[in-house]
Amino acid sequence: MSEEDAFRAEVREWLEANCPAEMREPVRDEGDVCWGGRNWVFKNDAQKQWLEACAGKGYTVPDWPKAYGGAGLTPEQTKIFKQEMKRIHARSPLDSFGIWMLGPALLQFGTEEQKVQYLNPIARGEIRWCQGYSEPGSGSDLVSLQTFGEDKGDHWVVNGSKIWTSYADKADWIFCLVRTDKANKYQGITFMLFDMASKGVTTKPILLISGNSPFCETFFDDVEVPKTQFIGEINRGWDVAKYLLGHEREMISGGGAGGDMVSIGGAFAKAFGKNAAGELDDPILRAEMAAFDVDVFAYRAMGERFMDMWKTGRAHPASSNMMKYVGTELNKRRHELVMSGGGSEALEWDSEETNGGARARGWLRTKANSIEGGTSEVMLNVIAKRILDLPGA
Amino acid sequence: MPLYHNDDQAMLKDSVAPFVAEQAPVSHLRSLRDSADATGFSRDLWAQFTEMGLPGMLVPEAHGGLGMGHMEAGIVLEEIGRNLTPSPFLSTGVGAVAALAKAGGTQAGRWLPAIAGGEAIVALAIDEGAKHRPDRIATTATRAGNGFRLDGKKSFVLHGHVADMSIVAAKTDGGLTLFAVPRDAKGLTADPRRLVDSSLASHVTLDGVEVDADAVIGEIDAGGDILDALLAATRTGAAAEMVGVGQGAMDRTVAYLKERKQFGRLIGEFQGLQHRAAHLYGEMEVARATVMKAQQLLDEGSEGAKLMVSVAKAKAGRAANLAVREGVQMHGGIGMTDEYDIGLYMKRDRALAEYMGDVHYHIDQVARMNGY
Ligand SMILES: Cc1cc2nc3c(=O)[nH]c(=O)nc-3n(C[C@H](O)[C@H](O)[C@H](O)COP(=O)(O)OP(=O)(O)OC[C@H]3O[C@@H](n4cnc5c(N)ncnc54)[C@H](O)[C@@H]3O)c2cc1C
Ligand SMILES: Cc1cc2nc3c(=O)[nH]c(=O)nc-3n(C[C@H](O)[C@H](O)[C@H](O)COP(=O)(O)OP(=O)(O)OC[C@H]3O[C@@H](n4cnc5c(N)ncnc54)[C@H](O)[C@@H]3O)c2cc1C
Numbered sequence: 235m236s237e238e239d240a241f242r243a244e245v246r247e248w249l250e251a252n253c254p255a256e257m258r259e260p261v262r263d264e265g266d267v268c269w270g271g272r273n274w275v276f277k278n279d280a281q282k283q284w285l286e287a288c289a290g291k292g293y294t295v296p297d298w299p300k301a302y303g304g305a306g307l308t309p310e311q312t313k314i315f316k317q318e319m320k321r322i323h324a325r326s327p328l329d330s331f332g333i334w335m336l337g338p339a340l341l342q343f344g345t346e347e348q349k350v351q352y353l354n355p356i357a358r359g360e361i362r363w364c365q366g367y368s369e370p371g372s373g374s375d376l377v378s379l380q381t382f383g384e385d386k387g388d389h390w391v392v393n394g395s396k397i398w399t400s401y402a403d404k405a406d407w408i409f410c411l412v413r414t415d416k417a418n419k420y421q422g423i424t425f426m427l428f429d430m431a432s433k434g435v436t437t438k439p440i441l442l443i444s445g446n447s448p449f450c451e452t453f454f455d456d457v458e459v460p461k462t463q464f465i466g467e468i469n470r471g472w473d474v475a476k477y478l479l480g481h482e483r484e485m486i487s488g489g490g491a492g493g494d495m496v497s498i499g500g501a502f503a504k505a506f507g508k509n510a511a512g513e514l515d516d517p518i519l520r521a522e523m524a525a526f527d528v529d530v531f532a533y534r535a536m537g538e539r540f541m542d543m544w545k546t547g548r549a550h551p552a553s554s555n556m557m558k559y560v561g562t563e564l565n566k567r568r569h570e571l572v573m574s575g576g577g578s579e580a581l582e583w584d585s586e587e588t589n590g591g592a593r594a595r596g597w598l599r600t601k602a603n604s605i606e607g608g609t610s611e612v613m614l615n616v617i618a619k620r621i622l623d624l625p626g627a
Numbered sequence: 628m629p630l631y632h633n634d635d636q637a638m639l640k641d642s643v644a645p646f647v648a649e650q651a652p653v654s655h656l657r658s659l660r661d662s663a664d665a666t667g668f669s670r671d672l673w674a675q676f677t678e679m680g681l682p683g684m685l686v687p688e689a690h691g692g693l694g695m696g697h698m699e700a701g702i703v704l705e706e707i708g709r710n711l712t713p714s715p716f717l718s719t720g721v722g723a724v725a726a727l728a729k730a731g732g733t734q735a736g737r738w739l740p741a742i743a744g745g746e747a748i749v750a751l752a753i754d755e756g757a758k759h760r761p762d763r764i765a766t767t768a769t770r771a772g773n774g775f776r777l778d779g780k781k782s783f784v785l786h787g788h789v790a791d792m793s794i795v796a797a798k799t800d801g802g803l804t805l806f807a808v809p810r811d812a813k814g815l816t817a818d819p820r821r822l823v824d825s826s827l828a829s830h831v832t833l834d835g836v837e838v839d840a841d842a843v844i845g846e847i848d849a850g851g852d853i854l855d856a857l858l859a860a861t862r863t864g865a866a867a868e869m870v871g872v873g874q875g876a877m878d879r880t881v882a883y884l885k886e887r888k889q890f891g892r893l894i895g896e897f898q899g900l901q902h903r904a905a906h907l908y909g910e911m912e913v914a915r916a917t918v919m920k921a922q923q924l925l926d927e928g929s930e931g932a933k934l935m936v937s938v939a940k941a942k943a944g945r946a947a948n949l950a951v952r953e954g955v956q957m958h959g960g961i962g963m964t965d966e967y968d969i970g971l972y973m974k975r976d977r978a979l980a981e982y983m984g985d986v987h988y989h990i991d992q993v994a995r996m997n998g999y
Binding site for chain 2: 309310313496497499500502503508513514520521523524525527528529531532533535536538539540542543546548553556559560611613614615617618619621622623624625626
């Protein structure tokens, strides 16, 4: 047996022994997603067990070093681990901005002390993080941000406000971009970390078109942040911020491949029947769904190639922008088809049968995919400039 | 297996890319076209291909080839696509080899070494109408003497008029059978037509063509699997060539955006064009990954290969078509001229898109394979 096969067998055996049956069911709604954190209430024992088993083995962050709570897997082993998770339809043990965004930035820019201090609780799901980037006047033009940290020797006093802060009301800590030098646009921003329970931090939920309020306005009123709690260098937070955005895009773009659903057309054929020829009953919708399925299978191949290249340093640094653009546009198309396929049933907003209008709410939620983490237009700008090297601006 | 070229494959690319670009750039196609060359490709160039071992890349080592995979053949095809090089590589070195190697037996022993040695050009006589419908083959093979008698009409047979042998798919009593029909077989006529991309494809007539029993490739009535192998290889190869065509068109277009000025600015500064170019880049990258995935699955002999082959032909078809359409449009008036190469890319894309199943055919296949 090759080393790879041996590792696959080992993972398979471990998953068989440790992944509870309830955690091999598709995610039905937000409640099925485990975010962890100080105040997390597990939905059931299986969710708790699954997180603890994975955290104990380093499998919440399989490719992080063991010293920081990971399993220290190589890129090839990580790929095998993910394939095996997928094979049994295992749910993610932990969804976390700490894992997706802050962790990679800490691994790249953090001091040894910071890595040990912050990464381990992230890996175990003990601290839930939120992201304080956007401000009311700074969305696509993020670098124009105004929230200011005044230098008080051993600490900063931060004032200002952030907007669209996902889960700010549920998060324990925030990673936050704060201007620390007003004279310098790019080199005047510091990447800070602080406890959301700090004095002077308040949040106010914002209601979305989906009827949910997953995010907030966040206000900072004389918040004291110790000078030990920044990443990278003072005034050079933009480097950290950009690096982190690359990982955020990678995460958001994953939606395009669409979880467990192998073929959207196949699923709908079951749901609303086939004609005598064994084909989906509506030829035009069939054609659209099949064209979509082609794009999804193709995008999955791209996802695999991107990951293989990214993890071994072969990918163009801006290629995560391309993945984000293609993946999010694809995910929006998926949900348009889900709504078409669902017909009038998919319109129901709060009935029990539709799990509280999950489809309609999900459809509306995906419209943010091409906005959050940088809009599609901004992605195209970046590709044009950084990859195609087109002139101007 | 990671989904990028390993060191050996990267080395292969490093030797093939400059070779094709120097020996057979777009001007090579132009000169063949302008002299109304009756062969449709350059025998000299094919001899150079042979010196590099390319026709025998997929031929098993036991038959004198290099025993490489579809991933490697794809590297050559992409460069052929990028340079619009007229070549029998796809039909002979990829499609025919896949069928013969799968079948084994007498015909494999006879033709595989000849292909690897650059001595044999093989044509694929599959299609019978204007559209690719391999499930509706009507050509018949009836038992006669100690062999078969073939009757029917084939179309879109690339290199059919110069091929040393044609692989003919025909109906037999109990199924489908593939035959190796030599060029000089009595009753076989090939009527070459010049296509939009200036390649030559024949209408082939089989009028009571008599072949021996050992002309059967593989076994009688059991040609379905061999045809599948031929189709999978040729479709994947055509997809790889289309990625080359699309990439070549896109590279020219992006270069043009950086040199053409209007309204006192480089047109590449206009966001309207930037966004379209960036969108095209994404589509091309996805298509490339998909084709590589299909090649990888074929090389692994995986069950998922068939689905991914259709996905690749469809996706590469869409992406390359976008590349050539945007290419002509973004070149403005000059893109409509014969003097500029971009129009030649549009023509080659059209022909490759049609070959072995167009985008719609393969999208439909994907739906069927997924049960709807
Ligand atoms: C669901 C959701 C969750 C989010 N979560 C977070 C979070 O946790 N933390 C956080 O910090 N932020 C978060 N965001 C904010 C998100 O990053 C911003 O919404 C995004 O960066 C866009 O900024 P904006 O909304 O100000 O739009 P604007 O920048 O005002 O853009 C408006 C429109 O103009 C276009 N546009 C702007 N500039 C250009 C240009 N140069 N060229 C072409 N078109 C342009 C945009 O593409 C867009 O279509 C979230 C957003 C959403 C929707
Ligand atoms: C078949 C044919 C017949 C013609 N007949 C005539 C005729 O009889 N008489 C005559 O005078 N002319 C004629 N023309 C010329 C025609 O009017 C020009 O080709 C046309 O105006 C475009 O100019 P161009 O070719 O220089 O392209 P360019 O202006 O160089 O444009 C190149 C590309 O850049 C784009 N572009 C340019 N500026 C911008 C911008 N600001 N924002 C976004 N995109 C931009 C264009 O849309 C195009 O895609 C003919 C052209 C053709 C192809």
